[in-house]
Amino acid sequence: MSLNRIFGSFDVSGSALSAEQARMKAIADNIANASTTRTPEGGPYRRQRVVFETVLRECADGTKQTAGVRVAAVRKSDAPPLRVFDPDHPDADATGFVAYPDVSVPSEMIDMIAAARAYEANLEAIKNFKGMVNKALAIAR
Amino acid sequence: MISGDRQMRIIGTVLDGCMQRHKVIASNLANIETPGYKRLEVRFEEQLAAAVENGDDRELDEVEFAPRPSEGLPVRPDGNNVDFGTELGEMSKNTLLYSTFAQLAASRIRQYREAMGESS
Numbered sequence: 001m002s003l004n005r006i007f008g009s010f011d012v013s014g015s016a017l018s019a020e021q022a023r024m025k026a027i028a029d030n031i032a033n034a035s036t037t038r039t040p041e042g043g044p045y046r047r048q049r050v051v052f053e054t055v056l057r058e059c060a061d062g063t064k065q066t067a068g069v070r071v072a073a074v075r076k077s078d079a080p081p082l083r084v085f086d087p088d089h090p091d092a093d094a095t096g097f098v099a100y101p102d103v104s105v106p107s108e109m110i111d112m113i114a115a116a117r118a119y120e121a122n123l124e125a126i127k128n129f130k131g132m133v134n135k136a137l138a139i140a141r
Numbered sequence: 142m143i144s145g146d147r148q149m150r151i152i153g154t155v156l157d158g159c160m161q162r163h164k165v166i167a168s169n170l171a172n173i174e175t176p177g178y179k180r181l182e183v184r185f186e187e188q189l190a191a192a193v194e195n196g197d198d199r200e201l202d203e204v205e206f207a208p209r210p211s212e213g214l215p216v217r218p219d220g221n222n223v224d225f226g227t228e229l230g231e232m233s234k235n236t237l238l239y240s241t242f243a244q245l246a247a248s249r250i251r252q253y254r255e256a257m258g259e260s261s
Binding site: 139 | 160163167168172176207208228233236239240243244247250
């Protein structure tokens with residue numbers, strides 16, 4: 001049994017911690033830019049969303065086992081911007097409408113809570129595993 | 142491990158199984174937001190019980206810990222069927238089972254030491 005197989009649980013949970021952190025960063029970006037009407041690529045800010053994918057590792061016997069999770073992509077929303085009538089705004093178009101990002105702050109907050117919970121759960125998995133390893137070391141003490 | 146000690150081998154099998162199961166639970170928790178991920182589980186208790194009952198040592202070595210997809214769970218719209226609470230509950234159960242059997246192994250070894258006249 002290789003070390004990697006014994007301590008693989010740390011890698012699995014660790015990969016989830018980084019993935020959830022990336023998700024949290026995207027949410028923070030979204031909230032920070034909820035009213036941004038100017039971006040380097042032009043137009044209003046577009047909502048970001050991380051997409052996760054399972055990491056698979058091939059075992060010695062050829063079968064594939066899940067070995068954690070990673071961020072597959074950070075996708076920008078294709079939803080149309082929110083058009084708000086505000087003719088005094090410097091970025092208003094000819095008809096007086098301003099294009100705002102399609103970010104809904106309450107829904108970002110909910111997503112943030114989910115990300116925080118998932119982070120905690122994975123941390124708990126690491127703690128549990130550490131406890132198990134310590135118990136194993138104590139067997140022959 | 143002390144070969145020939147059947148009880149110790151059973152304890153060892155449970156410890157191995159719990160380790161494997163923890164990894165699978167950790168993987169389920171890690172993929173709680175992965176679209177299309179299907180929950181995996183490790184079930185070895187039935188096979189172990191059968192091996193213990195038959196009294197065949199070889200059967201003990203053949204107990205399988207390979208993860209299998211769970212069946213009959215409600216699937217979310219993103220194709221994922223992992224439930225947060227279930228995983229946390231299973232994780233606690235599994236950790237406790239591991240602790241119990243690690244304790245059993247430790248006391249078994251203590252018995253050996255005492256039998257050999259070693260002061261502990």
